[in-house]
Amino acid sequence: MLISIRDLINEGVKKLETAKIASPLLDVQLLLCHVLEVDKVFLYCHMNDTIDLQKAEEFNKLLEKRYKGCPLQYITNKQEFMGLDFYVDENVLIPRPDTEILVEKILEIMKGENFIKKRSINIADIGSGSGAIGLSLAKYETRCKVHSVDISENALKITTRNSENLEVKQRVKLYKGDMLSPLLNKELEKSFDIIVSNPPYIPSDEIDSLQIEVSKYEPRLALDGGLDGLEYYREIITASPKLLAKNGVLAFEIGWNQGEDLKKLLKETGEYKNVEVIKDLANLDRVVIAVLNPD
Structure with a gap:
């Protein structure tokens, strides 16, 4: 099953908002950039592009860590x-x-x-x-x-x-x-x-x-x-x-x-x-x- 970058970002932001993460949109974008090995400009220009299930699962695993409070920097190691x-x-x-x-x-x-x-x-x-x-x-x-x-x-x-x-x-x-x-x-x-x-x-x-x-x-x-x-x-x-x-x-x-x-x-x-x-x-x-x- 394929999912668009836009939908993945929207779902991620909703999840982090429920955990009261201070900057949910930015964190979701940076996590997705990390998984896809791209920059934020790429995301803005390819919002309707779809990504495969493997990448989506990798993103969701990292998103879950952030949801639990793990600092973004420890997730991306940067x-x-x-x-x-x-x-x-x-x-x-x-x-x-x-x-x-x-x-x-x-x-x-x-x-x-x-x-x-x-x-x-x-x-x-x-x-x-x-x-x-x-x-x-x-x-x-x-x-x-x-x-x-x-x-x-x-x-x-x-x-x-x-x-x-x-x-x-x-x-x-x-x-x-x-x-x-x-x-x-x-x-x-x-x-x-x-x-x-x-x-x-x-x-x-x-x-x-x-x-x-x-x-x-x-x-x-x-x-x-x-x-x-x-x-x-x-x-x-x-x-x-x-x-x-x-x-x-x-x-x-x-x-x-x-x-x-x-x-x-x-x-x-x-x-x-x-x-x-x-x-x-x-x-x-x-x-x-x-x-x-x-x-």
Whole structure:
């Protein structure tokens, strides 16, 4: 039995609307594009075309996953970030547009007076996940050498896959371990120009109240920031001075209300200067930048 693209889209939208999916039409279109290996323009130009039963069944299986709340990105294994395509699955967080603010700020910093004359820039990406932050920096700034750290072997495999797809693998080194621990050795002391991280920062008791796409499907290990959401920030802030070079930069993505807490944590150590909180487009806390005090 054949079914038209138009009918398949209409039926899919009705199904997703019953599940209160935020963008049912767009999601249906993207799922169908994924199955047919076409773009949205093709759909618009071929609404009356029919597709065979096998493709329709494949589409309906994916539609059912979305109906149950599975994020579209995990179904298609694709997410755009900084204008680049990243492979993602349930082993890593889905890169979000807000995180681009962090990447853009670091790219700006690397054009500043402390970095402009450097021939090579060593970056540690802590909790790399898909590699979205570190690999984007490597792609847009060829001086970057990225040290990607993650506790998850599966996440590191995804970082590797994305580094190959983006053709930056030769400037990326992987470390398996918890936060900064794999880097804390004599060889790497004071060797990093920038340490960047988007660590888990959701307070433990708030995770289950998040939208189902996050609470049920995204890896809890990458979300849970402990009792107050600040557990991993404390760990990184404490250990970073051992690794940062003179005028080295520590850069975090943070939760919408964590700016003042992070400023306080950084200033209490006496190790950092020029602590800056950067807002997102909604005027919410999103990024914290600090510079290591000279010895």
